[in-house]
Amino acid sequence: xxxxxxxxxxxxxxxxxxxxxxxxxxxxxxxxxxxxxxxxxxxxxxxxxxxxxxxxxxxxxxxxxxxxxxxxxxxxxxxxxxxxxxxxxxxxxxxxxxxxxxxxxxxxxxxxxxxxxxxxxxxxxxxxxxxxxxxxxxxxxxxxxxxxxxxxxxxxxxxxxxxxxxxxxxxxxxxxxxxxxxxxxxxxxxxxxxxxxxxxxxxxxxxxxxxxxxxxxxxxxxxxxxxxxxxxxxxxxxxxxxxxxxx
Amino acid sequence: xxxxxxxxxxxxxxxxxxxxxxxxxxxxxxxxxxxxxxxxxxxxxxxxxxxxxxxxxxxxxxxxxxxxxxxxxxxxxxxxxxxxxxxxxxxxxxxxxxxxxxxxxxxxxxxxxxxxxxxxxxxxxxxxxxxxxxxxxxxxxxxxxxxxxxxxxxxxxxxxxxxxxxxxxxxxxxxxxxxxxxxxxxxxxxxxxxxxxxxxxxxxxxxxxxxxxxxxxxxxxxxxxxxxxxxxxxxxxxxxxxxxxxx
DNA sequence: TGACGCTTTTGATCTGCGTCAATGCTGACA
DNA sequence: TGTCAGCATTGACGCAGATCAAAAGCGTCA
Numbered sequence: 001x002x003x004x005x006x007x008x009x010x011x012x013x014x015x016x017x018x019x020x021x022x023x024x025x026x027x028x029x030x031x032x033x034x035x036x037x038x039x040x041x042x043x044x045x046x047x048x049x050x051x052x053x054x055x056x057x058x059x060x061x062x063x064x065x066x067x068x069x070x071x072x073x074x075x076x077x078x079x080x081x082x083x084x085x086x087x088x089x090x091x092x093x094x095x096x097x098x099x100x101x102x103x104x105x106x107x108x109x110x111x112x113x114x115x116x117x118x119x120x121x122x123x124x125x126x127x128x129x130x131x132x133x134x135x136x137x138x139x140x141x142x143x144x145x146x147x148x149x150x151x152x153x154x155x156x157x158x159x160x161x162x163x164x165x166x167x168x169x170x171x172x173x174x175x176x177x178x179x180x181x182x183x184x185x186x187x188x189x190x191x192x193x194x195x196x197x198x199x200x201x202x203x204x205x206x207x208x209x210x211x212x213x214x215x216x217x218x219x220x221x222x223x224x225x226x227x228x229x230x231x232x233x234x235x236x237x238x239x240x241x242x243x244x245x246x247x
Numbered sequence: 248x249x250x251x252x253x254x255x256x257x258x259x260x261x262x263x264x265x266x267x268x269x270x271x272x273x274x275x276x277x278x279x280x281x282x283x284x285x286x287x288x289x290x291x292x293x294x295x296x297x298x299x300x301x302x303x304x305x306x307x308x309x310x311x312x313x314x315x316x317x318x319x320x321x322x323x324x325x326x327x328x329x330x331x332x333x334x335x336x337x338x339x340x341x342x343x344x345x346x347x348x349x350x351x352x353x354x355x356x357x358x359x360x361x362x363x364x365x366x367x368x369x370x371x372x373x374x375x376x377x378x379x380x381x382x383x384x385x386x387x388x389x390x391x392x393x394x395x396x397x398x399x400x401x402x403x404x405x406x407x408x409x410x411x412x413x414x415x416x417x418x419x420x421x422x423x424x425x426x427x428x429x430x431x432x433x434x435x436x437x438x439x440x441x442x443x444x445x446x447x448x449x450x451x452x453x454x455x456x457x458x459x460x461x462x463x464x465x466x467x468x469x470x471x472x473x474x475x476x477x478x479x480x481x482x483x484x485x486x487x488x489x490x491x492x493x494x
Numbered sequence: 495t496g497a498c499g500c501t502t503t504t505g506a507t508c509t510g511c512g513t514c515a516a517t518g519c520t521g522a523c524a
Numbered sequence: 525t526g527t528c529a530g531c532a533t534t535g536a537c538g539c540a541g542a543t544c545a546a547a548a549g550c551g552t553c554a
Contacts, residue, residue, distance in 0.1 A: 150353035164455030208411030
């Protein structure tokens with residue numbers, strides 16, 4: 001098998017299943033989505049020497065809030081929930097990390113949120129100390145990190161509007177549209193099925209709602225022929241309804 | 248007046264009143280709080296050549312969502328509200344910028360939020376194009392920008408927890424504690440008076456509440472002897488009450 | 495000094511979503 | 525094939541905070 005065939009083979013399956021870099025970053029299925037897109041062949045080579053694939057089971061904890069940041073991660077396959085918890089058990093899911101997403105952009109000493117595998121997971125792992133040196137040595141990698149952080153900040157502000165000012169129905173619609181866009185970017189085309197690998201409780205904690213409200217709203221949408229609920233996700237029936245409601 | 252006397256004079260007034268750099272960054276009252284803290288004398292010199300003081304009246308619009316980013320700002324004196332608006336008029340205040348805060352950290356083409364002066368304002372203004380070149384030429388300035396952005400991201404995540412999971416009472420308490428900390432950092436000591444130059448509507452839009460709820464909760468706190476309302480702010484009576492409630 | 499405009503406060507009422515409780519569904523395993 | 529555990533759904537009811545409406549402060553200006 002020549003390298004171009006291997007390459008396109010990997011691209012075709014981006015985001016679909018468990019899948020490692022195969023020990024060669026050049027053929028990584030999420031490279032075009034990730035921080036690595038910024039790197040030239042030389043830098044990619046350096047980075048590869050620092051990388052190790054690591055696999056997590058569903059529900060595995062990658063790290064907890066307050067833990068020292070000893071590794072940073074590039075998600076290769078699977079979904080992660082990022083969680084802030086209050087002392088009394090209330091939770092806010094601050095985001096979901098999908099293939100191509102990077103955990104550890106901030107270069108701070110300790111994690112400010114916990115990360116748990118929603119599905120079986122493959123991640124490209126770097127020792128934090130190595131990665132930090134790598135960033136400092138390559139200014140345009142630092143710039144890329146900054147661009148990623150800025151993008152995250154914009155998304156965080158979008159989410160503030162959602163949490164502070166949208167109704168339950170608008171929140172759900174926005175969430176579904178967001179997931180559709182993100183999966184589309186990963187797959188390279190608009191998917192018919194919007195995959196929702198996370199449970200209702202995670203969706204509720206992401207949207208600042210209760211599990212009952214999430215369930216009620218989605219099922220009402222189905223009764224109103226706006227979508228159909230299918231195993232592992234939903235399918236839009238009335239696209240315009242969602243585009244009109246979403247943030 | 249020698250320069251050290253001028254310096255301490257400026258420090259003493261940090262955050263109190265309208266006050267410019269006086270055309271010399273070395274004596275800037277907010278330098279130790281701002282992005283400029285990262286710079287050595289040489290870099291500060293370069294930056295100064297690019298800087299111009301600009302003054303805004305109360306209610307002035309610094310820029311609007313979607314506007315091209317032609318300038319970036321370092322707030323010298325006064326307070327700015329940062330706003331995301333929905334088409335139907337609902338608003339979310341994503342943050343308040345205080346002296347030392349920087350607007351334009353993301354280096355994106357267009358603003359993603361509007362900025363309006365809550366009080367009369369002095370800001371140190373840089374042409375975006377100049378500033379970007381300056382960042383690219385000085386890697387550790389880029390790193391500092393990234394650190395600022397990362398910090399903002401953490402604050403944004405804190406605010407998501409507040410918006411998604413706190414009660415009205417907890418939101419108000421968290422807000423007051425946040426403002427106390429931020430003014431303390433600017434003044435260099437814990438202030439007796441917590442200055443609230445923004446109106447009730449801005450506070451409501453920051454916390455995802457209505458103006459009536461903000462008013463009711465604060466006035467109830469006063470009736471319960473947790474604080475006293477004074478012109479331009481509040482004063483804590485029962486510090487522990489707030490520390491226990493706040494995020 | 496009084497009239498005006500704007501913000502804040504207060505009261506009465508309503509409602510969207512939370513809470514509590516029960517039932518249903520699905521997949522794993524004996 | 526039945527049992528069990530963990531999620532999702534559904535229903536009944538309650539309440540925190542929204543909405544609607546009015547009054548009270550308060551700075552500004554003629």
